[in-house]
Amino acid sequence: MSAASRESIEAIFAPGGPLARTLADFEPRPGQVQMSQLIERGFLESAHTIVEAGTGVGKSLAYLVPALRSGKKVVISTATIALQEQLVHKDIPLVLRALDIPARVELLKGRNQYLCRAKLDRMRADRLVAQSGTMEEIWAWADRTETGDRSELRFAPRADEWEQLDADADDCVGEFCDRYKDCYFFARRDAARFADLVVVNHALFFLDLALGGSLLPPYDFAILDEAHQCERWASAALTATLSPGTIGRMMRRLHRQYQIPAEHDLAIDEGVRGLLQTLASVPGERYPLAANEKAFEALEFLQQAFYRLENWLVANWQAALKRPPSNVEEAERRREITLRAILGHQATIERTSLPDDEAISWVERFEGEGRYAVNSAPFAVADYLRTALFQRTQSVVLTSATIATGPAGPESFQFLKSALGLDEAQEYVAPSPFDYRTQARLYVAPRDCNPKSPDFAERVAPLVEECLELSRGRAFVLFTSYARLREVHEVVRERLPYPVKLQGELPRAHLIDWFRATPNAVLFATATFWEGIDVLGDQLSCVVVDRLPFPSPGDPLVAARLRAIENEGRSSFDEFMIPSAIVRLKQGFGRLIRSKNDRGLLVLLDGRATGMRYGETILRALPAARRVEDLTELREFFRADR
Numbered sequence: 001m002s003a004a005s006r007e008s009i010e011a012i013f014a015p016g017g018p019l020a021r022t023l024a025d026f027e028p029r030p031g032q033v034q035m036s037q038l039i040e041r042g043f044l045e046s047a048h049t050i051v052e053a054g055t056g057v058g059k060s061l062a063y064l065v066p067a068l069r070s071g072k073k074v075v076i077s078t079a080t081i082a083l084q085e086q087l088v089h090k091d092i093p094l095v096l097r098a099l100d101i102p103a104r105v106e107l108l109k110g111r112n113q114y115l116c117r118a119k120l121d122r123m124r125a126d127r128l129v130a131q132s133g134t135m136e137e138i139w140a141w142a143d144r145t146e147t148g149d150r151s152e153l154r155f156a157p158r159a160d161e162w163e164q165l166d167a168d169a170d171d172c173v174g175e176f177c178d179r180y181k182d183c184y185f186f187a188r189r190d191a192a193r194f195a196d197l198v199v200v201n202h203a204l205f206f207l208d209l210a211l212g213g214s215l216l217p218p219y220d221f222a223i224l225d226e227a228h229q230c231e232r233w234a235s236a237a238l239t240a241t242l243s244p245g246t247i248g249r250m251m252r253r254l255h256r257q258y259q260i261p262a263e264h265d266l267a268i269d270e271g272v273r274g275l276l277q278t279l280a281s282v283p284g285e286r287y288p289l290a291a292n293e294k295a296f297e298a299l300e301f302l303q304q305a306f307y308r309l310e311n312w313l314v315a316n317w318q319a320a321l322k323r324p325p326s327n328v329e330e331a332e333r334r335r336e337i338t339l340r341a342i343l344g345h346q347a348t349i350e351r352t353s354l355p356d357d358e359a360i361s362w363v364e365r366f367e368g369e370g371r372y373a374v375n376s377a378p379f380a381v382a383d384y385l386r387t388a389l390f391q392r393t394q395s396v397v398l399t400s401a402t403i404a405t406g407p408a409g410p411e412s413f414q415f416l417k418s419a420l421g422l423d424e425a426q427e428y429v430a431p432s433p434f435d436y437r438t439q440a441r442l443y444v445a446p447r448d449c450n451p452k453s454p455d456f457a458e459r460v461a462p463l464v465e466e467c468l469e470l471s472r473g474r475a476f477v478l479f480t481s482y483a484r485l486r487e488v489h490e491v492v493r494e495r496l497p498y499p500v501k502l503q504g505e506l507p508r509a510h511l512i513d514w515f516r517a518t519p520n521a522v523l524f525a526t527a528t529f530w531e532g533i534d535v536l537g538d539q540l541s542c543v544v545v546d547r548l549p550f551p552s553p554g555d556p557l558v559a560a561r562l563r564a565i566e567n568e569g570r571s572s573f574d575e576f577m578i579p580s581a582i583v584r585l586k587q588g589f590g591r592l593i594r595s596k597n598d599r600g601l602l603v604l605l606d607g608r609a610t611g612m613r614y615g616e617t618i619l620r621a622l623p624a625a626r627r628v629e630d631l632t633e634l635r636e637f638f639r640a641d642r
């Protein structure tokens with residue numbers, strides 16, 4: 001251990017300390033020091049830790065210092081690629097330099113990110129030339145890549161092309177593969193085994209938990225950043241899905257390996273067609289499977305087709321092989337994997353019949369015709385995480401800019417704790433280094449602006465126009481539905497003297513680039529748009545939100561959470577709806593104020609925020625921005641940043 005790394009946390013973060021000597025613009029922040037001390041105590045005493053640390057606290061350095069000097073195996077999981085890149089390329093090297101310690105650090109991605117050499121070999125043996133321009137580029141890249149990581153490609157390959165080459169588990173025979181010794185994915189996984197710190201994303205982290213720890217090496221401590229998204233990712237990892245996509249992929253795999261009689265394809269095609277027709281007969285983007293009784297018959301038809309396919313494969317797999325295997329073990333492993341995929345689809349169908357206190361099953365419709373999926377998730381994700389994560393890991397750190405749902409106190413993290421099944425933790429809300437009273441304003445529309453009333457769009461359009469005039473564009477105007485978005489846009493579009501775009505006019509990433517690059521831009525989008533978006537400086541100075549962002553009680557997963565809370569005799573509105581809205585609104589503030597120089601206005605067009613008791617509860621939990629009653633007060637505020 002170096003002298004620097006033996007110093008106290010306080011000394012490491014102090015003016016003139018190791019971090020200040022390494023980072024030119026380092027500023028000591030009390031919240032950062034306290035967060036770091038608490039996390040280190042959690043590591044030493046095997047306690048879990050929850051910290052809310054808003055933008056500007058410097059949360060990544062606060063957890064990296066104790067993690068890197070712990071001498072234990074640590075996994076850090078984040079929701080976004082941007083944060084992973086920042087950790088691996090900037091923050092971790094900085095802390096290692098400051099503490100003058102060596103550490104092996106690995107960034108491990110999901111299997112599907114890596115190229116499978118065996119599939120590439122087979123494809124090239126079958127064809128002299130690539131079947132498309134993009135495939136030709138992938139082949140050329142495959143000749144020079146050292147990592148096999150698809151993020152090196154300068155374009156996003158089509159899903160159906162990349163699946164022919166990815167290192168998916170359902171195509172991999174592991175140690176029986178001829179390319180196992182130089183396999184990109186297994187090389188990274190082995191490196192992770194010997195690393196001190198492994199950086200992953202939430203998808204991989206929770207999938208590893210769902211698979212009983214078969215993807216990541218064993219670890220002592222886990223740090224989950226952007227923890228407000230953990231419930232969603234945990235639920236996704238535990239959700240079984242059946243769709244034309246999953247079935248098609250399985251059948252294509254089967255066909256690559258076996259000569260399959262046409263009757264199986266015909267039966268499965270017929271089953272999929274019947275299922276799609278049935279699913280389309282009930283309207284909605286997401287609806288409970290139970291709302292469509294006929295869907296169970298269609299699923300039963302498919303189930304029978306899967307049984308027949310399974311029986312045929314068990315009896316005929318050897319004779320039906322398309323190419324001789326390199327060895328018997330490989331062929332047997334392949335058969336096992338294929339059977340596992342068929343059995344997986346059967347199990348998903350079986351799960352849809354479980355009672356609703358065991359599993360939640362719902363239908364989801366995606367963009368495009370006929371794109372449906374049947375999903376089934378366990379009813380209690382929290383119970384699963386309690387045993388699989390919190391009882392098995394010495395110390396788990398949950399941190400995010402937006403996870404506290406009330407003023408600092410014993411209840412601040414109750415929402416997150418009950419969602420994730422965390423019973424006991426040390427807790428801390430780090431004070432923000434920003435002066436919200438000076439830097440931010442909050443305007444709430446008059447009480448009679450009720451999003452439920454039919455003239456809402458007409459009523460709020462002049463307010464939207466006035467706010468955009470004051471902020472000189474530079475705004476996101478966000479709605480809970482496309483219909484409402486279009487209604488308000490229709491009223492104001494002719495009158496706005498700023499460049500305006502609507503969500504959907506460009507792909508999301510291009511829309512954000514357009515917004516960043518266009519002076520005085522205004523973007524009309526749906527409420528989920530603000531998650532994970534970073535617009536620095538005064539380019540984004542105003543966020544308008546049409547209504548208090550309560551989750552939709554009609555959503556099957558939300559409905560299940562509400563039911564679970566009500567079943568225990570508690571109020572699902574107080575314990576779920578209100579905290580969810582708080583987290584979403586805090587994210588809005590987080591988008592606006594990214595530095596000490598940022599200034600911003602949050603506009604809530606929902607008058608219920610002042611007219612109803614719950615509105616005040618929500619507003620009190622937001623950063624302490626100055627409330628303005630009269631929009632003219634904002635002239636002075638925005639004049640200052642001209």
Ligand code: SF4
Nearest residue numbers: 116117118172177183
């Ligand atoms: S070990 Fe698996 S992923 Fe790696 S090259 Fe072989 S089949 Fe592909």
